[in-house]
Amino acid sequence: MDDLRRHLIAIGDLDREGIERILETAASFESVQEREVKKVPTLRGRTVVNVFFESSTRTSSSFELAAKRLSADVMSLKASGSSVDKGESLKDTIQTLSAYGPDVVVIRHAAIGAALKTTGYTNAHVVNAGDGKHQHPTQCLLDLYTIREALGRLDGVQVAIVGDVLHSRVARSNIQGLLAVGAQVLLVGPPTLIPRGIEATGVRVSHEIGDIATADVVYVLRMQSERMAEGANYVPSLREYTERWGVTSSRVSPRQIVMHPGPMNRGVEIGADLADSNQSLILRQVQAGLVTRMAVLYDLVTRPYRDTAERPAVEVAA
Amino acid sequence: MHAGSPRVVLDDDALRRTVVRVAHEIVEKNADLTDVCLVGIYTRGVLLADRLRAAIAAASGTMVDVGALDIAFYRDDVTARAADGRQPVVHSTRLDFPIDGRTVVLVDDVLYTGRTIRAAIDALLDYGRPGRIQLAVLVDRGHRELPIRADYVGKNLPTSPQDRVFVTLAGHDAADAITVVGRA
Numbered sequence: 001m002d003d004l005r006r007h008l009i010a011i012g013d014l015d016r017e018g019i020e021r022i023l024e025t026a027a028s029f030e031s032v033q034e035r036e037v038k039k040v041p042t043l044r045g046r047t048v049v050n051v052f053f054e055s056s057t058r059t060s061s062s063f064e065l066a067a068k069r070l071s072a073d074v075m076s077l078k079a080s081g082s083s084v085d086k087g088e089s090l091k092d093t094i095q096t097l098s099a100y101g102p103d104v105v106v107i108r109h110a111a112i113g114a115a116l117k118t119t120g121y122t123n124a125h126v127v128n129a130g131d132g133k134h135q136h137p138t139q140c141l142l143d144l145y146t147i148r149e150a151l152g153r154l155d156g157v158q159v160a161i162v163g164d165v166l167h168s169r170v171a172r173s174n175i176q177g178l179l180a181v182g183a184q185v186l187l188v189g190p191p192t193l194i195p196r197g198i199e200a201t202g203v204r205v206s207h208e209i210g211d212i213a214t215a216d217v218v219y220v221l222r223m224q225s226e227r228m229a230e231g232a233n234y235v236p237s238l239r240e241y242t243e244r245w246g247v248t249s250s251r252v253s254p255r256q257i258v259m260h261p262g263p264m265n266r267g268v269e270i271g272a273d274l275a276d277s278n279q280s281l282i283l284r285q286v287q288a289g290l291v292t293r294m295a296v297l298y299d300l301v302t303r304p305y306r307d308t309a310e311r312p313a314v315e316v317a318a
Numbered sequence: 319m320h321a322g323s324p325r326v327v328l329d330d331d332a333l334r335r336t337v338v339r340v341a342h343e344i345v346e347k348n349a350d351l352t353d354v355c356l357v358g359i360y361t362r363g364v365l366l367a368d369r370l371r372a373a374i375a376a377a378s379g380t381m382v383d384v385g386a387l388d389i390a391f392y393r394d395d396v397t398a399r400a401a402d403g404r405q406p407v408v409h410s411t412r413l414d415f416p417i418d419g420r421t422v423v424l425v426d427d428v429l430y431t432g433r434t435i436r437a438a439i440d441a442l443l444d445y446g447r448p449g450r451i452q453l454a455v456l457v458d459r460g461h462r463e464l465p466i467r468a469d470y471v472g473k474n475l476p477t478s479p480q481d482r483v484f485v486t487l488a489g490h491d492a493a494d495a496i497t498v499v500g501r502a
Contacts, residue, residue: 021407028388028410037444040391070391298408302396 005303007126008296009115011137011177018299019181023145025295026288032069033291042298043072049102050076051093052129053084053109058262058286059129059138063106066293075100090114091121098122104297107131125300133167133227139261140173142292144181146285147217150257155182160212162188162247163221163269166195167228170261171221175203188212189221189245192234209245213253220247220260220270238268249274257281322499324484328473330494333456336472337366340454341373343470344423353449354421355383359438360409363387363426365487366456370425385413387424392437417446423470427485429455432466457496459483 007013014022032040048067052060060076067074077097079085084093090109097105098121107118108129115128115135130136148154159178165171165187175198178185185203187194194205212218223241228234235241248271252258258270258280266272275282328336348354351374358367364386371384388409390396424438435453442448454470459477473496477483480501488494 025408028390028408031411031413032391035445040444041440042391042393042396298391298396 006300007115007119007128008137008300009119009126009128010135011140011173011180013137014180016180016182019141019144019177022141022292022295022299023148025298026141026145026291027149029069029291029294033287039069039071041071043067043070043103043301045073046103046301047073047075047100048104048106048297049097049100049124050074050106050129051079051097051108052077053079053090053107053114054130056108056129058289059108059136062286062289062293063127063129063138066290066297067104069290070294070297072103072297075102090117094118094121098124103301127296127300130169133169133224134172136169136173136261137177138289138293138296139170140177141296142285142288143170143174143219143259143261144177145288145292146259146281147183147257149288150281150284151216154178157183157217158186158215159183159217159219160186160188160215161219161221162209162212162245164193164223164234165189165198165221166193166234167224168221174219175201179203186211186215190235190241209247209251212247212251212256215256218247218252218256218258220258220264222261222263223265223269238265242268245269246271247274249277252279254279259285261285322501325498325500326495327475327498328496330488333472333494333496336456337369338373338377340456340470340472341370342377344370344452344454345374345378347452347469348421351378351380351382354423355385355415355417356423356425356454357385357387357413357417357438357442358425359434360386360388362485362487362490363424365489366427366454367425370423370454383415385411385415387411387413387438387441389434389437389441392441394433394437411441411445413445417442417448419447419449421450421452422448423452423454425454427456427487428483429453429458429466429468429471430461430483432462432464435466436464456485457483 050063064074064076102124105122105124106127106129107115109131112132112134114131115126119126128135151157161171175185179202187203187205191207199205260270260282264270356367356371358364367384371382375381388411390408452469455468456472457475458468458471459475461479482499484497486495
């Protein structure tokens with residue numbers, strides 16, 4: 001078994017100390033973003049490969065820019081237009097790209113476990129940029145970073161996660177990450193979209209939108225129509241969903257901050273005016289994504305591994 | 319000296335006087351102090367820069383600008399550090415004044431191989447274009463691996479490469495001292 005500390009597959013791969021270390025590192029990259037020269041030579045001569053089998057705007061662009069700001073060489077591959085269109089498998093695609101000797105492989109895939117599987121096909125550090133509805137650890141880190149920056153702390157912060165928890169890898173990572181750093185989590189949404197028994201993880205569950213009133217942070221999830229099984233009726237209609245669980249200006253108080261991982265369905269899960277308001281941190285999340293992903297790349301490459309010497313080399317076929 | 323015996327080469331009183339002397343040298347060498355800023359290198363260089371600033375103010379009446387520089391992202395051995403089992407802590411660089419055209423005095427505790435200073439100079443140049451960069455260190459222990467020298471030296475300390483030099487400063491450590499631990 002490969003040493004999983006070499007990779008970032010799920011937010012649970014990091015303990016609280018590890019999460020806080022990455023947030024600290026991310027904060028130190030902020031000062032780099034304010035200079036005229038927005039680049040540091042840290043990963044000069046190293047190679048980062050981004051493989052996106054699933055569509056992405058924020059994650060792929062911020063990983064690419066993050067690697068560039070660290071002076072790494074970056075290759076970004078999107079499934080459409082690559083040999084994946086011709087039917088090349090995950091294994092063959094990763095092994096082919098690994099033949100170039102990358103230091104880090106960033107992967108997004110619609111299948112749960114794709115990132116973990118990838119660790120077996122490459123000697124590089126693997127970062128999960130989203131695998132189906134399983135995990136999205138860097139989204140969690142950037143959200144923690146954003147909350148900490150806005151509120152000055154994470155411990156004891158109350159976060160209401162609203163909407164389609166069932167299909168959301170962001171929710172899975174954020175629930176784990178928030179609990180790990182001492183925040184309290186309330187899940188709000190229709191019973192069909194909240195996984196049954198999730199209270200066992202230490203979160204609270206409510207089906208009433210009014211219960212978000214006590215939260216410091218209202219975290220709105222996207223309705224993931226593309227992950228809903230064909231013909232499944234999770235909600236009677238999007239209009240009815242909006243009616244009952246849509247997060248609008250009238251449902252939040254000015255002291256609350258509002259977040260959304262994007263892409264938004266304006267007017268469905270979040271009110272358009274609220275998304276553009278001062279209490280919305282949605283664009284701040286995007287900025288945090290850049291420095292947080294710089295920190296993740298930096299952390300993985302510099303992280304000490306006690307047993308690296310004994311780690312068997314993965315056979316890489318060209 | 320037998321193996322592992324710590325030797326205090328500068329106690330708190332001597333260290334304080336040394337800082338004052340270095341401050342006077344900085345004042346003497348730079349006619350226009352408003353042009354000068356101090357930039358400490360994390361961790362103890364930052365504390366030393368603050369002390370030098372106070373000593374310069376006492377000697378000249380001028381409060382010079384002071385900043386803090388983290389060189390983690392400019393190291394030439396980003397992974398080598400991993401061998402000791404610890405992840406280096408990264409601090410935030412704080413340079414909230416322009417450095418273009420000014421005299422920047424880099425401040426660090428121990429000058430050894432010179433690689434930290436090389437990294438610091440590179441980092442500084444990404445923040446602007448100083449007119450001049452000078453270097454102030456509390457201890458120069460020799461064994462340079464790069465052609466770098468200090469403009470202001472608190473104490474020249476002949477060491478063997480096996481020796482370990484510890485600078486402790488109140489505010490971060492228990493007390494002020496420079497200690498050498500021999501290994502041979």
